[in-house]
Amino acid sequence: MGGRRGSRTQRKHFKESRENVWKRPKTDSSSDPNNPNSNNTAWQPFATQNPSFDEYYKEQGLVSPEEWDAFMDMLRKPLPAAFRINSTSQFCDDIRSLLENDFMKSLQAEANEGSDLEPIKPLPWYPDNLGWQSNFSRMQIRKNQTLERFHEFLKLETEIGNISRQEAVSMVPPLFLDVHPDHFVLDMCAAPGSKTFQLLEIIHHSAKEGSLPDGMVLANDLDVQRCNLLIHQTKRMCTANLIVTNHEGQHFPGCRSHKNISNGSETTNKLEPSINQLLFDRVLCDVPCSGDGTLRKAPDIWRKWNGGMGNGLHCLQIHIAMRGLSLLKVGGRMVYSTCSMNPVENEAVVAEILRRCGGSVELVDVSNQLPQLIRRPGLRKWKVRDKGVWLASYQDVRKFRRNGIVPSMFPSGRNYMDPTDNSQKSENVENGNSEDVAQPDDPVSSSDNLEEEVSDLPLERCMRIVPHDQNTGAFFIAVLHKVSPLAAILDKSVSAQQNLSTKNDELHEKWSDQVTEEINGLESSSADGTDEKVEEVASEADGKISEVASEADEKISEVALETNLVGDGPDGVALETNSVAAQAPADKKIDSAKAGEKRKLQIQGKWRGVDPVLFFKDEAIINSIKTFYGIDESFPFSGHLVCRNSETNHVKRIYYVSKSVKDVLELNFRVGQQLKITSVGLKIFERQSSKEGTSAPCAFRISSEGLPVILPYITKQILYASPADFKHLLQYKTIKFADFVDAEFGQKAANLMLGCCVIVLREGGKTSSDFVQLDTSTIAIGCWKGRASVSVMVTAIDCQELLERLSARMETEKGTLAQEISGEPDEKQDMSGENINLNGGTQC
Numbered sequence: 001m002g003g004r005r006g007s008r009t010q011r012k013h014f015k016e017s018r019e020n021v022w023k024r025p026k027t028d029s030s031s032d033p034n035n036p037n038s039n040n041t042a043w044q045p046f047a048t049q050n051p052s053f054d055e056y057y058k059e060q061g062l063v064s065p066e067e068w069d070a071f072m073d074m075l076r077k078p079l080p081a082a083f084r085i086n087s088t089s090q091f092c093d094d095i096r097s098l099l100e101n102d103f104m105k106s107l108q109a110e111a112n113e114g115s116d117l118e119p120i121k122p123l124p125w126y127p128d129n130l131g132w133q134s135n136f137s138r139m140q141i142r143k144n145q146t147l148e149r150f151h152e153f154l155k156l157e158t159e160i161g162n163i164s165r166q167e168a169v170s171m172v173p174p175l176f177l178d179v180h181p182d183h184f185v186l187d188m189c190a191a192p193g194s195k196t197f198q199l200l201e202i203i204h205h206s207a208k209e210g211s212l213p214d215g216m217v218l219a220n221d222l223d224v225q226r227c228n229l230l231i232h233q234t235k236r237m238c239t240a241n242l243i244v245t246n247h248e249g250q251h252f253p254g255c256r257s258h259k260n261i262s263n264g265s266e267t268t269n270k271l272e273p274s275i276n277q278l279l280f281d282r283v284l285c286d287v288p289c290s291g292d293g294t295l296r297k298a299p300d301i302w303r304k305w306n307g308g309m310g311n312g313l314h315c316l317q318i319h320i321a322m323r324g325l326s327l328l329k330v331g332g333r334m335v336y337s338t339c340s341m342n343p344v345e346n347e348a349v350v351a352e353i354l355r356r357c358g359g360s361v362e363l364v365d366v367s368n369q370l371p372q373l374i375r376r377p378g379l380r381k382w383k384v385r386d387k388g389v390w391l392a393s394y395q396d397v398r399k400f401r402r403n404g405i406v407p408s409m410f411p412s413g414r415n416y417m418d419p420t421d422n423s424q425k426s427e428n429v430e431n432g433n434s435e436d437v438a439q440p441d442d443p444v445s446s447s448d449n450l451e452e453e454v455s456d457l458p459l460e461r462c463m464r465i466v467p468h469d470q471n472t473g474a475f476f477i478a479v480l481h482k483v484s485p486l487a488a489i490l491d492k493s494v495s496a497q498q499n500l501s502t503k504n505d506e507l508h509e510k511w512s513d514q515v516t517e518e519i520n521g522l523e524s525s526s527a528d529g530t531d532e533k534v535e536e537v538a539s540e541a542d543g544k545i546s547e548v549a550s551e552a553d554e555k556i557s558e559v560a561l562e563t564n565l566v567g568d569g570p571d572g573v574a575l576e577t578n579s580v581a582a583q584a585p586a587d588k589k590i591d592s593a594k595a596g597e598k599r600k601l602q603i604q605g606k607w608r609g610v611d612p613v614l615f616f617k618d619e620a621i622i623n624s625i626k627t628f629y630g631i632d633e634s635f636p637f638s639g640h641l642v643c644r645n646s647e648t649n650h651v652k653r654i655y656y657v658s659k660s661v662k663d664v665l666e667l668n669f670r671v672g673q674q675l676k677i678t679s680v681g682l683k684i685f686e687r688q689s690s691k692e693g694t695s696a697p698c699a700f701r702i703s704s705e706g707l708p709v710i711l712p713y714i715t716k717q718i719l720y721a722s723p724a725d726f727k728h729l730l731q732y733k734t735i736k737f738a739d740f741v742d743a744e745f746g747q748k749a750a751n752l753m754l755g756c757c758v759i760v761l762r763e764g765g766k767t768s769s770d771f772v773q774l775d776t777s778t779i780a781i782g783c784w785k786g787r788a789s790v791s792v793m794v795t796a797i798d799c800q801e802l803l804e805r806l807s808a809r810m811e812t813e814k815g816t817l818a819q820e821i822s823g824e825p826d827e828k829q830d831m832s833g834e835n836i837n838l839n840g841g842t843q844c
Contacts, residue, residue: 047302048076053292056307059390060343060382063466074468079296080135082123082168083154086237087130088204089162090777091805096129098808103153106146117144123168125373131171160801161236166194167297169465169475172373173284173337174198176366176479181207182214183281184660188249188324190219191226193233195284200237209776210712215281216241216660222248224609224678231679238705240658244679246610249287250319253674254278254327255667274663281332283324287317289338289345293474296467307385310342314409317349325353325361328482333364336478341466343382344409346476347459350378352408353480354457358487364479365461374469378462378478381454384409393453411455607676611644613665618648621700625685628698628755630716642681652689655681656706682706688756692786701756702782704794711758712774717785719748720762727806729759729783730799734791752785756793759783761806
């Protein structure tokens with residue numbers, strides 16, 4: 001057949017796209033509630049009521065009847081904006097001081113004068129005044145100069161990465177994870193990335209100053225487009241300790257390796273590998289949910305909400321949570337969270353996790369942590385709503401609905417079964433749930449005739465955050481601690497080991513019999529000197545027997561290692577989610593001629609639509625970079641550089657990864673590229689593509705993101721500028737050598753080699769010859785030294801932010817410096833005609 005072979009992606013029909021809820025069509029006759037036939041196109045606010053919602057949560061007893069009205073009134077109000085200061089930012093203290101001493105006090109003063117403005121305020125439960133909340137309408141921002149200035153400040157700092165906008169309750173789960181700088185952390189459903197950013201802040205903030213953390217964060221999401229959003233969010237963090245992957249959370253690959261295997265695209269490691277399986281110290285399991293806790297910021301949910309929304313996600317949530325626990329190290333901690341108020345998505349999932357794991361996992365009581373965060377205990381009893389019918393237990397579920405409503409949705413988790421349903425009985429016995437099966441006389445009796453079930457698990461240790469307690473959204477959080485390997489998986493592994501041991505004995509016996517027959521056949525004919533042949537066959541046979549034995553032993557050890565890497569399915573069936581065959585890309589081909597041999601490791605870069613991740617090993621380029629910038633030998637280069645292009649001559653960007661990420665990448669190579677990596681590492685070098693750049697001694701410049709990592713190790717192409725010259729560079733972007741205020745600095749700039757250079761802001765009062773100690777507080781920018789001038793290689797918004805921060809610091813320190821400096825300051829006139837105090841610098 002001719003034509004294209006289906007290579008084009010199927011296009012979506014735009015006419016059938018999602019309804020635009022913000023714009024009503026002109027033909028919508030419902031826009032006027034008083035006239036059904038009216039074509040009035042005036043915008044109407046979203047409906048903020050739903051009788052089904054009221055009935056559902058009143059029946060669940062989510063809040064007491066006395067506070068129901070307050071609960072509903074708060075749900076109908078817009079959600080206040082919240083944001084978090086990046087604790088690892090150079091300007092963290094400056095930004096916090098500006099919020100506390102400028103914006104908060106100014107707005108408080110206006111409120112005291114009778115204005116209806118609410119001042120911004122720190123979230124009382126967030127540590128170190130780094131979380132803030134504001135509650136202004138757009139109309140108020142347009143009418144008030146202080147608010148307008150505050151709004152512009154927020155936009156600028158968010159774009160830079162010094163501030164992250166995030167819903168207040170969304171900040172809570174990472175705080176209960178208890179993350180340390182050496183922890184391997186998995187964020188299973190990470191997009192859009194605000195919690196991932198928060199986790200990265202924690203491991204960097206706790207790490208030793210001037211060094212990268214020993215831990216790392218692996219952020220995963222199912223949707224490719226959401227992964228791109230995740231990458232955009234975390235890019236502002238500028239970290240070498242992050243990997244972003246694109247997998248289904250419930251099928252996240254459990255990379256495990258038993259041999260130090262290498263192929264052509266790997267780094268050859270003579271030593272034992274640092275890690276043999278990908279397990280995590282902390283897991284954040286913020287699962288997909290119905291999202292009715294976000295009604296205040298997504299009012300469209302009001303008209304879409306129904307009582308069955310949570311039922312459809314229940315099993316998926318259990319899958320993902322069980323997979324997270326299987327990837328968690330013994331002694332590790334997992335936080336399960338949702339932005340839903342539905343107990344079927346919350347307590348029911350946690351209860352099922354605890355039942356499946358037996359005593360291997362415990363629910364942690366964290367009621368003494370973050371005491372200023374108002375939270376409520378989890379529910380121990382609830383009902384399930386299905387097709388307009390209330391169900392108090394699984395006994396009430398009609399037979400034709402038992403595929404959609406499962407026992408784990410109910411507080412007890414018991415599987416009431418009809419004695420005449422033999423298929424269901426056999427299935428439950430196979431799944432090991434026979435002890436939980438009750439056999440009532442009337443399997444479909446009304447819930448009015450049954451006592452409401454109450455869970456015997458300590459679900460009160462879960463946390464519920466409700467909107468009217470602290471003017472937030474709603475959220476659910478449960479903290480789980482893994483005290484031992486999962487019991488169900490251990491049983492499976494013991495059985496598998498026994499089966500493999502039996503097969504090992506059978507194979508050994510088979511080979512022994514075959515070898516005996518061959519030797520006997522050779523001994524029966526002694527014409528051709530068969531003694532040598534007998535020895536040869538015997539030797540070969542011994543080798544084959546030992547090979548079979550070692551392969552069987554390897555499989556046994558593989559099953560043993562799998563004890564932490566297998567999760568149970570929704571019906572109690574174990575999921576072998578980390579098999580290589582399940583994770584291999586669709587276009588992988590197997591050579592039938594080599595089917596009997598060991599499986600070939602997958603070549604890097606075969607994931608469809610994803611650039612390969614390769615260790616960068618071009619010594620010529622690496623040495624040219626080292627020589628040009630005078631990078632100290634103590635900087636760890638070997639094995640820490642990666643690229644996304646297999647052709648070295650066409651590599652445009654080189655990324656730097658921490659040791660923890662390097663170990664994970666090496667493990668990923670050894671297991672055949674099971675991880676589908678969409679982003680990794682920190683961009684540290686970038687090829688200069690301009691005409692002048694191609695003639696420079698070094699083709700690669702230092703990127704702005706990677707400069708803080710490598711700055712302390714640079715000994716060449718680095719200059720120390722006075723505050724005046726540094727400010728001029730940010731203002732004018734390009735300055736000729738002769739136009740610098742400090743003539744000595746201008747001469748030194750002219751003596752640099754053509755190409756990228758680094759300009760460091762030196763402390764006021766010091767000359768360009770004085771030694772400057774470089775640390776995390778040092779302010780530096782990347783520049784390009786041309787034939788006659790120096791040009792900054794920093795974005796306009798970065799320049800603007802740096803100028804504002806420097807100006808604020810200079811104003812703060814002006815009075816102090818004036819007292820310390822004797823005599824009149826040395827003043828020179830800058831190019832704009834303003835007087836610049838050369839000694840009025842800022843502390844680096």
